[in-house]
Amino acid sequence: MPAPELDLTASVVDIARQLCDIPSESGDEKAIADAVERAVRGREHLEVIRDGDTVIARTLLGRDKRVVIAGHLDTVPINDNVPSRFETIEGREYLWGRGSVDMKAGVAVQLKLAAELDAPLTDVTWIWYDHEEVSAELNSLGRIADARPELLAGDFAILGEPTAAVVEGGCNGSIRFEVRAFGTRAHSARSWVGDNAIHKLSSVLDTLAGYEPATVEVEGLEYREGLNAVGISGGVAGNVIPDEAMVHVNYRFAPDKSSEQAVVRMQELFADFDVTIVDRSEPARPGLDAPLAQDFLRAVGGEAKPKYGWTDVARFSALGMPAVNYGPGDALKAHADDERCATDEIIACERGLRRWLVGE
Template identity: 30%
Template sequence: MKELLKELILIDSSTRDGANQAVEFCRQWLIEHQLKPSLIENNGYKMLVCEIGEGDKTIVFNGHVDVVSGKKEQFVPVERDGKIYARGAADMKAGVAAMMVAMKELRNQKPGVKIQLQIVSDEEIGGMNCTGYLVENGYRGDFVICSEPTQLGIALQAKGVLRLEVEVTGKSAHGSRPWEGENAIVKAYRVYEKLLELPFTKESSDFYESPSVNLAIISGGEVFNKVPDRCEMSLDIRYLPGQNPDSIIQEIESIAEGKVTVGLKGIPVATKQDDPFITQLKPVLERHNDGEAAIFGQHGAADTQFFAVHGIPAIEFGPIGANWHGDDEYVELESMEKYKDILIDYIKSY
């Protein structure tokens, strides 16, 4: 499995072509191990689906092989102190490799459920072309495990995503006489400060102290000697399960003093702790961890969101690693092996 991971890492999958190449590599590996993957393409993005097992229920193993950009040397895996350092080692080629090996080891064991492996190539840019496409075309299953790095904990929930632009207008004037104008940048920032005090920002839940609001981009002004008469703020809001995004938008519109344009609205994931798939996974995980399973909520979004739209319980659950999207990304090899064994024992529990 370690060698499989290293081969996957050597493929620079930070571009569409590279990610497609990684999917093709996974397909060939599965074929060489007596599995029968189907290759699917949508809008130039490749993905594969491979199914084994039998039964009334289908458990989906979902993983992505695309990665964020990195330095050239990050695509050469370095093994040190029981870890592999590389771009994509944790996020999430280790999880994908473990799922592939689990499929290989389960292929002749006839578990009491179907397992559907999905390997996709566009999660880092939103997932609409691959997992979103698969879900809308019936590849849904009854329970979904996305092998994002979670330190071998179960991420039951994920915040929803709301990306919007707020356009604020002012009045231009000569830069030497700013009192004769109305500075749109200053006005926009005051709107932002009001936004941080809106009721939706003060709400909390079991896993989260509050939603998050990121002022990602602010653009306005043209030259030094002119009071800017227009400013646009780009906001990335991660809202809680149970919150209504339309109500959040209405709250923002009430203080915006300008046009609000919604660019993206992604729903939260809110899988229940007492869901039967979770109550069956938890003791398996605790046996391997020799202790209580960590259960938490993620701040960011993953491909679990596409299943949540249809009410399908989905979790993020994967090996131990750190610094994904950073310079020193790594995965712990022992956790990768343990993760594979947990997946196999979980499937066998059916």
């Protein structure tokens, strides 16, 4: 098979389609990373660095500010939604296909501008990275932050996650934990000599079912929290009283607190049970009070919204950079079998980001 090529002189919508037609499930990003590298390497205004299947291209113009603009190259598994196609629904044109929303349309915007803008008002570091859709320890942004943090340095960051072409500030944090109850095994015919661990979880389920998610205002944005059971296990056999049972819980929390504070809160809520933390992701504050963020918001227009899900803006926030999400596509269509991105949102994001970077 010939190596895929990207034509960055094409329209941003056509570039998005080119990207969608290069399969790049997580762990199989080499072909698309090769295509991206070839497309930007050799451009005189860009220094290009390859780190694994991550491509970094940056201007070195000596500006007093540097902006980091990033997007991931990988997708969730394909399910009969490649190759891409265009379709019109109720008079609106969509690019249909895996990755169109999450987030190859956003990457197309970035590639188009990276290739064409040789004198932006700020220096820009463009990052196209791998392994975003899988476990956090595989995410290449984390690897680069640990090994080569200077490549991620900047004063403000923009992540091209799907936001329907509006700015979404920061993101909620997330912890996953297991709540366990213990009892005593016995034959189910003589259950009174045992102690049923599954029954003990009833109060945990009652707490989860009755929990009212908080809405927390942070820097003018309202973040909605969530606390939900996402799994449950227990039982030994059909005639045995179980001596252990577990509920797997996910807590999405606003960026007014750290993951450590969220953990303490959950440990207090389930104080009568054994709580084991499985995974945690720090939130990111909106950062919209930063001057660069204010300029960006004015340039692209609209009213900023909160990001309810966790995104890699949290990684930039941890490095001391205010960071926002801004990209085409309806997040509700991310990962869906009918994943599709409105082409007018792709064009709007290109125009908005271009306007900010060149001061039009």
